[in-house]
Each structure stands twice: as C-alpha cells, then as structure tokens.
Amino acid sequence: MNAPASESTTPVGVFVGLATLDVIHRVSAAPAPNQKITSSTQFVAAGGPAANAAVTFAALGGTAVLVTALGDDPVAALVKADLLTFGVRVIDAAEGSMRSVPVSAVTVIESTGDRSVVSADAVNSDASPPADLEAVVAGADVVLVDGHHPLIACAAAEHAAARVTTSVVDxxxxxxxxxxLIPHATDVVCSADFRIPGTSDTATTAAAIVGSGVRTVVTTHGGEPVEWWSEGFSGSVDVEPVAVVDTLGAGDAFHGAYAYYSTQTDAVPERIAGAAHVAALRCSVIGPRAWLGRLSTDTLHYP
Incomplete structure (x- = not known):
C-alpha cells in the first residue's frame, strides 16, 4: 500500500486541463432539425475532463488542485464557484485576462442515460503555465493531464517525470x-475509441504506448471489462452492472478515482476495481453532482 508522498496523510492530486460550464438538459429524445423541445430537468455545473476528475478525487477524500485557464469572464466566476463548493482549489493561469470560457450544451436521454455534448475546448489553447507550476507539482502525489491547454499540460508532465511522480494521461x-505527453506518463488511461496514429484497435494502441516506455495502460469499454497492461503483465477487471441513468462525466469520474487509488495501492487491478466502482456509481444517479454524496459511505474505503 502506497503512502502519500506529501507531508499530509491526505493524498494530493494535481489535475491539468479543461474546465467548462456545462448546461445539461434531460430529454425523452434528441431534438430533430428545427424542433424545439422541453427538458424534464436541467442542471448547470462546472465540467471538463480535468475538472470532473478533480471533483471526484476531492469527493473520495483527496486534496484536489485544478490547473486550468479561465480568466475573469463572468462565466469563469460560475465555474470557479462550483469547483470551490466541491473542494477543488483552482489555479487559473489566465487570471487577470478576459478569455472565452468554453460552454458545453449537453443533452442526456432519459431512457438510456446516453449523453451528447456540443462544446468548444482548449486543444489549441495558447495559455502559458502559471509561474508556480513546478512547486504545485512538487507537492503532488499524482498528476493527471487531459491534453487541453497543451503548454501547461506539457510543462506539468515534464515536472512530474523529473520527480518520478505518478503521472496519468486521460x-x-x-x-x-x-x-x-505520453512519453512522460507512468499511466495512460484510454477510452475504447482512443487510437495512436497508425494503430487499428485497442490492443495495438496499448502495445504502442507500452513500447514508448509507459508503465501501465488501461482501456475502458463502457460497461464491459476494463483491460490493462503493466510491466509485462495484463488482464481485465469486470465492471459491476448498474441501472444506467446518466453517463455524463462517467469517464472523468473513472480517471479521478484511478488517480486517487493510485495513491492507495500499487496493484493495478485494485486501482481499476475502485475506479470502475466509482464510475458505475456515477452512471446510476441523475445529475452531475448528486452522486457525490454517496461516495463517503459507498466508496471511501474501496477497494
């Protein structure tokens, strides 16, 4: 069992990447062209891969720090306030500037929990790393990057690699x-659709990532078993069945939980089992935040 590298017994996770404002509507069916429909429920919350992972890490009992670029736009204030409410400290690399904060329009189909998202992102962001990024990473037990705000992501990944800190690529x-980013990572957690250019499926993608020197590769497949490859070993972990009502952010929850459990155990299957349990819980509860209240009793000491 790993002990946190930070002085506190509470693990510290640094999450680098995208934060958005999500406007979420639950609907009975997706709208047709030129059709207006009324949603049954709506939610407004901070979103984005790194932000959602940080919220999950904090809910599991960790200290979560999100490094992103938001600026002083009124929408940015909403995002920061929501993240603070759920225990995430935000380091804003664009503080003092006016940027266009990405806003995601999300629909969730009531009968299946499937979501559709239209959003801007920060893949081509030119935001520079904050001056204290090296010190922030130095205090981390785990660093996760999602590939948004690439200048910040690369700097964080390099700092983590220099300190031999667990570094997860979403x-x-x-x-x-x-x-x-991948050559600096210790762990790469892939969706089933992720492909290294020139590869054809999850197995060849994983082989290419392992071949680049990454210690552990994990591939999720929704409700199907999670595959993993690590230091010459491989296997799969079953995902518990749940009644799926909302899949928005489930992958992000998996990543945040995987980062948390990486500070608790060296065993890859145990990390995956914990993360899969958290992601399944996320899918079983309607709304972007209500499910977090169940983590303290259902998952805090899992696995």
Whole structure:
C-alpha cells in the first residue's frame, strides 16, 4: 500500500486541463432539425475532463488542485464557484485576462442515460503555465493531464517525470499534444475509441504506448471489462452492472478515482476495481453532482 508522498496523510492530486460550464438538459429524445423541445430537468455545473476528475478525487477524500485557464469572464466566476463548493482549489493561469470560457450544451436521454455534448475546448489553447507550476507539482502525489491547454499540460508532465511522480494521461481521444505527453506518463488511461496514429484497435494502441516506455495502460469499454497492461503483465477487471441513468462525466469520474487509488495501492487491478466502482456509481444517479454524496459511505474505503 502506497503512502502519500506529501507531508499530509491526505493524498494530493494535481489535475491539468479543461474546465467548462456545462448546461445539461434531460430529454425523452434528441431534438430533430428545427424542433424545439422541453427538458424534464436541467442542471448547470462546472465540467471538463480535468475538472470532473478533480471533483471526484476531492469527493473520495483527496486534496484536489485544478490547473486550468479561465480568466475573469463572468462565466469563469460560475465555474470557479462550483469547483470551490466541491473542494477543488483552482489555479487559473489566465487570471487577470478576459478569455472565452468554453460552454458545453449537453443533452442526456432519459431512457438510456446516453449523453451528447456540443462544446468548444482548449486543444489549441495558447495559455502559458502559471509561474508556480513546478512547486504545485512538487507537492503532488499524482498528476493527471487531459491534453487541453497543451503548454501547461506539457510543462506539468515534464515536472512530474523529473520527480518520478505518478503521472496519468486521460486519453479520451487523440490530440496532437499526446505525442509529447505520453512519453512522460507512468499511466495512460484510454477510452475504447482512443487510437495512436497508425494503430487499428485497442490492443495495438496499448502495445504502442507500452513500447514508448509507459508503465501501465488501461482501456475502458463502457460497461464491459476494463483491460490493462503493466510491466509485462495484463488482464481485465469486470465492471459491476448498474441501472444506467446518466453517463455524463462517467469517464472523468473513472480517471479521478484511478488517480486517487493510485495513491492507495500499487496493484493495478485494485486501482481499476475502485475506479470502475466509482464510475458505475456515477452512471446510476441523475445529475452531475448528486452522486457525490454517496461516495463517503459507498466508496471511501474501496477497494
């Protein structure tokens, strides 16, 4: 069992990447062209891969720090306030400037929990790393990057590698910066759709990542077993069945929980089991935040 590298017994996670404002509507069916429909429920919350992972890490009992670029736009104030409410400290690399904060329009189908998202992102962001980034990373037990705000992501990954800190890449989809981030990572957590250019499936993608020197590769497949490859070993971990009502942010929850459990155990299957349990819980509760209240009793000491 790993002990946190920080002085406190509470693990510290630094999450680098995208924060958005999500406007979420639950609907009975997706709207047709030129159709207006009324949602049954709506939510407004901070979103984005790194932000959601940080919220999950904090809910599990960790100290979560999000490094992003928001600026002083009124929408940014909403994002920061929501994240603070859920225990995430935000380091804003764009503080003092006016930027356009990405806003995501999200629909969730009531009968299946499937979500559709239209959003701007920060893949091509030119935001520079904050001056204290090296010190922030030095205090971390785990660092996660999602490939958004690439200049900040690369700097964080390099600082983590220099300190031999666990460094997780959220590989939801291929982004050009991935070719720079992956060689610095200890762990790469991939969606089933993620492909290294020139590879054809999850197995060849995993082989390419392992071949680049990454210690552990994990690939999720929704409700199907999670595959993993680590230091010459491989296997899979079953995902518990749940009644799925809302899949928004489930992958982000998996990543945040995986980062948390990486500070608790060296055993890859145990990390995955904990993360899969958290992601399943996320899918079983409607709304972006209500599910967090169940973590303290259902998952804090899991696995």
């Amino acid at each position: 590989a939801g989809r291929w982004k050009p910066v991935m070719s720079e």
